[in-house]
Amino acid sequence: MIKIEYPSVPQEYLDYIDHFKGKIKKWYDAGEMGNKAGKISLCDECKLLFRFLLKSDNLKKLLLLTADQLPVLINETERHFPVLKNDRINRPKTRSNLYLCLNKAFYSLGYCEPLFPDFKLTQALGLKACPYCNEEEIIVWDFEDEGLTIKNSELDHFYPRELYPYLAISLYNLVPSGKICNQGDCKHNKDTLVEGLKSPFELPDSEGFLFELVLDKGGITSYDTFSTSCGIETHVVYKDLYDNARVFRINLRYSTEMKQARRVWSLHKHCEAEGYQKMAAQKEKALGTTFTFDQWFESELDIIPHDYNKHKLSKLSMDIWRQLEKMRPVV
Ligand SMILES: [Zn+2]
Numbered sequence: 001m002i003k004i005e006y007p008s009v010p011q012e013y014l015d016y017i018d019h020f021k022g023k024i025k026k027w028y029d030a031g032e033m034g035n036k037a038g039k040i041s042l043c044d045e046c047k048l049l050f051r052f053l054l055k056s057d058n059l060k061k062l063l064l065l066t067a068d069q070l071p072v073l074i075n076e077t078e079r080h081f082p083v084l085k086n087d088r089i090n091r092p093k094t095r096s097n098l099y100l101c102l103n104k105a106f107y108s109l110g111y112c113e114p115l116f117p118d119f120k121l122t123q124a125l126g127l128k129a130c131p132y133c134n135e136e137e138i139i140v141w142d143f144e145d146e147g148l149t150i151k152n153s154e155l156d157h158f159y160p161r162e163l164y165p166y167l168a169i170s171l172y173n174l175v176p177s178g179k180i181c182n183q184g185d186c187k188h189n190k191d192t193l194v195e196g197l198k199s200p201f202e203l204p205d206s207e208g209f210l211f212e213l214v215l216d217k218g219g220i221t222s223y224d225t226f227s228t229s230c231g232i233e234t235h236v237v238y239k240d241l242y243d244n245a246r247v248f249r250i251n252l253r254y255s256t257e258m259k260q261a262r263r264v265w266s267l268h269k270h271c272e273a274e275g276y277q278k279m280a281a282q283k284e285k286a287l288g289t290t291f292t293f294d295q296w297f298e299s300e301l302d303i304i305p306h307d308y309n310k311h312k313l314s315k316l317s318m319d320i321w322r323q324l325e326k327m328r329p330v331v
Contacts (some may be wrong), residue, residue, distance in 0.1 A: 001244055002131045002308045002315065003203040004175070009064065010124040012117035013171055020110060020169065021059050024050050033104050045081055046101035067172040067201035070159060071193065077166060088163045088191065103165035111161070111168045118155045122176040127153075129312040131200035132187070132248050135257070136178025137312045156182045158199045160189040172201050186248050196243040206308045208238040209245065211254060211319040213261060226262045231255065232316070260313045261320055267300045268324040297321050 027033045028050045032041045042050065053059040065073055078085040083096035095103075110116065123140050130136040130153065138153040156177040161168040181187055187197075215230045234251040236242050245251060270276060284290055294305040301317055308314045 001198070001200060001203060001208045001241055002129070002134050002206045004125055004127065004131045004200045004309065006124055006171075009171065010117065010120050012120040016115065016117055016169075017060050017063055019115060021054070023109065024053055024059070024105070027105065028054060033101070033109060038104075038108070040100060040104055043097035043101055045083075045098045046105075049081075049098075049102075063170050065170065065172065067158070067199040070167065070170065070173060070199075074159070074164065074167075074193065084166075091163075099165060103161070103168075106168040107161050107165050116169065118174070121171070121174055122153060122155060125176060125309075127176055127309045129309060129314065130178035130181055131175060131309065132156075132177050132181040132244070133250065133253060134308055134315050135253055135312060136180055138176060138178065153178060154182045156187065158197070158201075159192045162189045163191055172199070175200055180253075181248055190247060195247055196240075197247060198240055198244055203238075206306070206315060208236070208241040209250060209315065210235040210237050211316045213265070213320055213323060220265060223262065223266055226265060227258045230261075232257055232261055254316065257313060257316060260316060264301065264317045264320045265324065268321060271296065271300060272328060293322075293325060 027042065028047065031047075032039055034040055053062070062073065078088070081098055083098055084102075086092070087095045087099040111118075119140075119142075122138070123142060127138050127140075130138055136153075140153070153176045156175045157164075157168060158173050158175050159167045164173075167173045177187075212233045212235060213230050214233045216228075218229060220226055220229045232254050234245065234254050236245050271280075280291065280296075291299075297303065297305050297318065301321070303311045303314045303317055305318060308318070311317075
């Protein structure tokens with residue numbers, strides 16, 4: 001689990017809030033939403049809610065609630081509108097009128113409309129790896145001149161829109177993620193509150209999981225026998241991330257990441273060699289400086305330490321490098 005944060009709220013998102021408020025006004029005045037193919041009338045509860053959202057900055061405030069405030073919003077919403085709690089817990093075949101209205105407004109006519117800046121959100125976070133697992137690569141290509149944008153990631157509704165339709169466009173409910181993390185076996189539409197998941201937006205830092213090479217008795221003796229002489233174990237450092245580890249199957253997924261572990265071990269071995277040490281010492285002398293552990297790591301693995309969002313498997317690599325450094329005999 002890697003912490004993510006916006007440097008500032010993307011302007012495209014702020015513009016979208018204004019646009020969406022205009023749509024709510026139009027629906028409220030007309031008493032209905034949608035086009036001929038799927039027009040629905042606003043139920044009384046929905047009208048009440050829309051009237052509240054149209055007052056001063058209420059819509060903006062709600063859409064910009066931070067990740068740790070979203071459970072409070074859910075509680076308050078379900079307290080005011082108990083039908084939504086029933087829709088969420090029991091998932092009845094026929095959902096309430098309020099659910100249908102909110103799903104239509106926030107999801108079908110909000111999140112799904114081409115004007116919703118989903119690509120810009122992914123781009124503004126600057127991720128190159130899935131924040132849930134740090135295992136899947138995220139690619140965002142923007143050929144603005146040609147009007148072409150490509151991304152291989154999904155914008156996950158941290159609180160699924162099937163259960164929390166009114167959070168379908170909330171900024172801190174949208175987490176760019178890889179496809180594996182967002183599929184049925186992992187997260188998809190599992191109830192976030194029931195599962196007890198933490199959002200990457202809520203984390204204090206990215207040290208919640210620690211990866212360790214567990215060595216057999218004889219230790220690692222060669223590149224060829226690496227995979228049979230050790231394994232990878234995941235430790236959950238932050239207790240409130242146990243459920244994330246379970247739902248995203250972190251231990252199982254990392255137990256097979258032996259190729260990257262071997263690459264880190266191999267590069268570290270290369271750095272341990274006498275020739276390399278001599279060269280490093282000469283370089284330090286010539287430059288009148290001492291390289292820090294982080295600089296050494298960065299130059300060898302091409303991974304920026306602590307900026308785990310920039311490379312997939314970067315946390316695993318950093319942890320193993322750190323472990324091997326501790327095991328290195330002091331000369
Ligand atoms: Zn992932």
